[in-house]
Amino acid sequence: MTEVADNSAGVRDLGGCPVFHTDYRVERPALETHRLLNADREAARFAWNDSTEEGFWVLNRFDDVREALQRDADFSNDQVSSLHRSPPGILLPENLNQPQHAEMRRILNPFFAPKLVRRIADRAQERAVALVERIAPRKSEDMATGFGMTYPTELFLALLGLPVEDGPTFQPWVEGQFTGFFDKSPQAQQIAAQTRRELDAYFAAAIADRRANPGDPTTDLVTRLVTAEYQGAPIPDEMILTICMTIMAAGLDTTRSALGYTFLHMATHPQDRQRLLDEPELWPNAIEEIIRLYGLIIQDGREAAHDIDFHGLPIRKGDLVWLGLAAANQDPRVFEDPHLFDPDRPNLQQHLGFGAGYHRCLGMHLARAELVVALTEWHERIPHYRIAEGAQLRERGSQLRLQHVPLVWD
Numbered sequence: 040m041t042e043v044a045d046n047s048a049g050v051r052d053l054g055g056c057p058v059f060h061t062d063y064r065v066e067r068p069a070l071e072t073h074r075l076l077n078a079d080r081e082a083a084r085f086a087w088n089d090s091t092e093e094g095f096w097v098l099n100r101f102d103d104v105r106e107a108l109q110r111d112a113d114f115s116n117d118q119v120s121s122l123h124r125s126p127p128g129i130l131l132p133e134n135l136n137q138p139q140h141a142e143m144r145r146i147l148n149p150f151f152a153p154k155l156v157r158r159i160a161d162r163a164q165e166r167a168v169a170l171v172e173r174i175a176p177r178k179s180e181d182m183a184t185g186f187g188m189t190y191p192t193e194l195f196l197a198l199l200g201l202p203v204e205d206g207p208t209f210q211p212w213v214e215g216q217f218t219g220f221f222d223k224s225p226q227a228q229q230i231a232a233q234t235r236r237e238l239d240a241y242f243a244a245a246i247a248d249r250r251a252n253p254g255d256p257t258t259d260l261v262t263r264l265v266t267a268e269y270q271g272a273p274i275p276d277e278m279i280l281t282i283c284m285t286i287m288a289a290g291l292d293t294t295r296s297a298l299g300y301t302f303l304h305m306a307t308h309p310q311d312r313q314r315l316l317d318e319p320e321l322w323p324n325a326i327e328e329i330i331r332l333y334g335l336i337i338q339d340g341r342e343a344a345h346d347i348d349f350h351g352l353p354i355r356k357g358d359l360v361w362l363g364l365a366a367a368n369q370d371p372r373v374f375e376d377p378h379l380f381d382p383d384r385p386n387l388q389q390h391l392g393f394g395a396g397y398h399r400c401l402g403m404h405l406a407r408a409e410l411v412v413a414l415t416e417w418h419e420r421i422p423h424y425r426i427a428e429g430a431q432l433r434e435r436g437s438q439l440r441l442q443h444v445p446l447v448w449d
């Protein structure tokens with residue numbers, strides 16, 4: 040039996056698992072994180088990771104990760120990251136468990152359904168074309184801080200029924216919010232607190248406005264939330280605010296990150312790019328494959344709702360559990376040649392990049408539509424580009440994102 044020091048009860052039974060020490064919160068050279076995750080997955084079916092103060096169980100193989108995501112009564116959403124604990128209810132609907140979660144998703148789902156997303160797609164196309172045409176003559180763009188940031192922010196504002204002209208005001212808030220999530224230094228926390236105050240004021244004004252002048256609840260998310268009923272009563276402003284913040288946190292950084300990895304891949308794999316230039320109708324498949332291959336949400340965290348014997352793993356009530364989405368998505372037991380980009384893969388849709396079970400990504404149809412439009416319009420206008428010479432590409436830890444993706448073209 041393997042044991043490890045436990046901050047509550049002296050020693051913990053690890054059920055024979057090895058202990059991993061890799062800290063996945065730290066910044067690394069681009070693509071290094073996936074190499075480490077793949078090695079972890081092959082080293083052991085289960086492990087304990089002691090790189091955080093509290094430590095957590097590690098599940099990285101596809102079948103285990105999918106099973107745990109679907110056993111929501113055992114693996115609770117009170118915590119949604121194994122890398123740090125957060126106050127309960129800070130993310131909505133993510134931190135809700137059944138049946139409250141299902142009720143909240145019933146309110147939100149229609150808004151993110153494919154039908155509504157088609158409406159946003161027209162807006163997405165108009166914004167993508169305008170932005171790319173402005174960028175093209177410049178002959179260079181940092182995808183991480185330029186287009187990759189501006190485009191999803193404008194669409195998020197359009198989705199919420201807020202003015203897209205607020206984009207430039209909004210962008211520093213998005214940065215500030217993310218700094219606070221991933222950097223726990225006092226300086227970063229101070230920026231995050233200030234950002235939170237400004238965002239609170241912004242959304243509070245939008246909520247007050249929609250209460251006084253409701254818009255169309257089928258196309259304006261804030262109106263939908265102020266007119267909906269949850270648990271037999273109107274949704275309190277505080278909760279609406281948290282929902283807007285969560286959607287912003289969940290939707291903006293992810294889309295930006297996916298764009299960054301897509302451009303890195305296409306800039307460094309000219310044959311793949313040429314195929315997409317020749318067959319642009321392949322973009323939806325290509326995006327799915329990018330989300331599998333460059334999994335940016337490397338883990339979903341869960342908290343054990345009670346003691347669980349998970350295939351022999353002695354998980355105790357309250358333990359944090361890492362469900363390794365990115366490692367599972369490159370599990371050779373499920374995906375043939377998992378390290379290759381193959382948009383013709385027969386089980387392309389099987390990946391866990393958008394999660395699985397009740398909490399599967401609310402915005403996945405929107406993300407796909409936004410990405411297809413952006414990549415199609417970009418490649419029509421700027422088909423050939425490369426990474427700027429001498430660029431040192433690095434990725435943020437915790438939730439992956441390339442810090443800079445400097446592209447140049449002739």
Ligand code: HEM
Nearest residue numbers: 132133289290293294297339392393394398400401402406
């Ligand atoms: C490529 C882009 C995206 C990726 C890879 C992604 C991935 C994910 C994943 C893995 C989850 C599951 C989290 C969990 O189980 O704890 C999730 C949940 C969620 N996503 Fe996304 N997402 C993306 C884009 C978006 C967008 C554009 C939005 C909205 C504008 C969005 C909103 C959400 C929300 C609200 C949740 C929580 C759902 C719930 O708990 O019921 N996501 N996403």
